Each structure stands twice: as structure tokens, then as C-alpha cells.
Amino acid sequence: MQISRQKVVITGHLILVRHGEPGLKPGDRLSGWIDIPLSRKGIEEALECAKALENIEIDLAFASNLFRAQETLSIILSAQKKTGAFIHERTEFNEQTGSKESSERLDWYSYPEKLSENLIPIYTTPALNERYYGQLQGRKKQKMEEKYGAEQVSRWRWNFEPGPPEGESLKAVYERAVPYFQNNIMPALKNGKNVLICAHQSSLRALVKYIEKVSDEDIREIRFSTGELAIYHYSEGKLVRENEELGPELKRNI
Numbered sequence: 419m420q421i422s423r424q425k426v427v428i429t430g431h432l433i434l435v436r437h438g439e440p441g442l443k444p445g446d447r448l449s450g451w452i453d454i455p456l457s458r459k460g461i462e463e464a465l466e467c468a469k470a471l472e473n474i475e476i477d478l479a480f481a482s483n484l485f486r487a488q489e490t491l492s493i494i495l496s497a498q499k500k501t502g503a504f505i506h507e508r509t510e511f512n513e514q515t516g517s518k519e520s521s522e523r524l525d526w527y528s529y530p531e532k533l534s535e536n537l538i539p540i541y542t543t544p545a546l547n548e549r550y551y552g553q554l555q556g557r558k559k560q561k562m563e564e565k566y567g568a569e570q571v572s573r574w575r576w577n578f579e580p581g582p583p584e585g586e587s588l589k590a591v592y593e594r595a596v597p598y599f600q601n602n603i604m605p606a607l608k609n610g611k612n613v614l615i616c617a618h619q620s621s622l623r624a625l626v627k628y629i630e631k632v633s634d635e636d637i638r639e640i641r642f643s644t645g646e647l648a649i650y651h652y653s654e655g656k657l658v659r660e661n662e663e664l665g666p667e668l669k670r671n672i
């Protein structure tokens with residue numbers, strides 16, 4: 419889809435959304451990889467996102483492997499004319515390259531070449547998961563602040579590095595989320611596709627750091643509320659943010 423506006427050719431749109439409020443309310447616990455579903459409020463937040471995005475025709479969607487992101491994505495796509503279809507690919511370890519590569523698509527699953535006109539391919543990947551919180555995973559934030567100090571927990575959560583004990587730093591999340599974005603999502607944007615990514619506080623902060631070239635210091639201030647959107651359009655080789663930065667007064671559920 420090409421929209422020409424003020425002589426700038428806009429091709430694809432990128433929409434980043436953090437999942438709705440999870441059952442273990444944010445701020446109460448450090449969820450990490452604990453696979454908790456959305457709370458009632460989280461479902462309402464996802465429905466608000468669905469409404470906000472209903473006029474953007476999503477061509478392709480990505481989510482982490484965690485329920486809260488996939489549930490939010492499914493609710494958002496329910497407002498689209500097309501229906502989302504989860505695509506499953508078998509991957510195998512390539513001895514030569516030392517990396518996992520998708521060998522073939524499962525023959526009992528439709529896949530992009532066979533998807534009918536009215537389906538939206540959905541890819542899920544652990545590359546977009548929230549950080550692994552190590553010793554803090556699933557623990558109450560307050561208890562961890564009592565044990566390690568509020569300042570230390572804040573540094574672990576918001577600094578680029580280091581991460582929590584035995585857990586992932588934001589840098590480690592960046593090193594798995596950004597290559598996935600570059601290899602699987604940027605080509606679709608360059609081809610004019612509208613792409614929706616539904617993920618988590620840390621994986622989205624990593625993507626914003628890459629897209630907006632945020633410094634290791636300034637990344638502390640970039641935070642997504644639950645159900646928060648960041649919308650970009652791809653034009654002339656870069657992604658330009660369309661919606662306003664999150665103001666401190668809008669920060670909630672951090």
C-alpha cells in the first residue's frame with residue numbers, strides 16, 4: 419500500500435503494542451517468562467487497541483510465545499476484516515551455519531503461499547518474549563526491592579545492562595529481538611506491508627532503541643504501559659514515528 423503525502427512516499431506501517439494488563443498485575447510481580455493470561459482489564463485494553471487500529475489494514479502479525487501477547491494480538495485482529503492464521507514452521511539446527519533454520523512448513527498447515535486472500539499470517543517467536551528474570555522471575559516487586567533495594571531493582575529493570583541475577587539484561591533481549599526484526603519484519607515493511615508486533619516491555623523497548631537510535635543512557639526513560647501503541651511508517655529507508663511519545667502523565671501499569 420503506497421500513500422503519497424507531502425511528496426513523501428509512505429509504504430508500510432509498523433505498529434508495536436505491549437500486551438494488555440496480565441493477571442499478575444504489572445508492578446506487583448516481575449512476570450518474565452511466566453505464562454500468565456490477560457486480566458479483565460487487560461482484555462479491555464486489547465479491545466481499545468483493536469478499535470484504535472481497525473482502520474489500518476494489517477497484512478502480517480508477530481507475537482512472542484507468551485499467552486498475554488498472543489491473546490492481545492487475537493483480540494486486536496478480531497476488529498480486522500481479515501482473520502489471523504497462526505503459521506507454524508519446523509526449524510532444524512543447521513550444522514554449517516550453527517543456527518536454527520526453518521526447514522519446511524508443516525504440510526498440514528496453510529502457509530503464506532497458500533493463505534487465502536482473507537487471512538493474516540501470524541508468526542510467533544521466543545525472540546520477542548519478555549526478558550527472562552532469573553532469580554526475580556515471578557517474584558513480587560516489593561519483596562525484591564526489600565531484598566535487593568529499590569534502586570538496584572530499578573537499575574535491573576530499566577538500564578541497558580546488567581540484568582537481574584541469572585536473568586537477561588535489556589542488552590541480551592536486544593541481541594535476540596533486533597536480529598529477528600531485521601530479518602523477518604523489515605523486509606515486509608520495505609515491501610509496503612502493514613505489520614503488527616504484539617510483545618512485552620523489554621522486547622519492545624529493545625526494538626524502539628534500535629528504531630529510534632536511543633542511547634544506552636536514554637533507554638531508561640522509554641517505557642510502555644500495558645496496551646500502549648507505538649506507530650511508525652516506513653519511508654525513504656527509515657521508520658518515522660507517527661503517534662506522540664508517551665508523556666509521564668500517561669504512564670500507568672509500568
Ligand SMILES: O=C(O)[C@H](O)COP(=O)(O)O
Nearest residue numbers: 448449450548618619672
Ligand atoms: O519488568 C516488568 O515490568 C515486566 O517484566 C514486564 O513484562 P511484560 O511486558 O511481559 O508485562
